[in-house]
Amino acid sequence: EPEVTQTPSHQVTQMGQEVILRCVPISNHLYFYWYRQILGQKVEFLVSFYNNEISEKSEIFDDQFSVERPDGSNFTLKIRSTKLEDSAMYFCASSDGTNAYGYTFGSGTRLTVV
């Protein structure tokens, strides 16, 4: 069964450093998403991406965040200057956009900012 793949599974970074989280969505999907889950909290929407541009973003997705699809397979989330409160599990998801099959999520990257 097709999977969404995320790397790394766990990343520890120092406050103020830049991090890039990587995702390989399902190959025939057209819509890509990032969500995050702070420990003990709900899964929260960050951003959606379609046709090489952001289609929707939440208030969490401020100027320190950016997304990119650098080639035909990867989808990345960059956090420019990490803060302690960015520590969370970050999930990538993709969908084919038909609303027929829902979303497929990756296994997540646990980001720890120290």
Added chain:
Amino acid sequence: KQEVTQIPAALSVPEGENLVLNCSFTDSAIYNLQWFRQDPGKGLTSLLLIQSSQREQTSGRLNASLDKSSGRSTLYIAASQPGDSATYLCAVRPQGGSEKLVFGKGTKLTVNP
């Protein structure tokens, strides 16, 4: 603003019991509702997707129902097993052009052998 609530927050049952997890949402204008399973420290595994025009979906021992007008969904698990122990998340996709999913906080299920 769409809000999703899941009750109970935690549930512990003996193996073999049938159980129901509840999800409610405040705005009935949804495209679909999706149930996920999350194991500790892991990703989200899709279990069932119910379109707004559907009343229920079934997969193996799982059955999910949707009553859009009352803003409720239930996930029924038959003959529970210890391997069913996980957190179960409900998420709705609102109508109106938004692509995001709005999640509940989940129900943590423990099935005791």
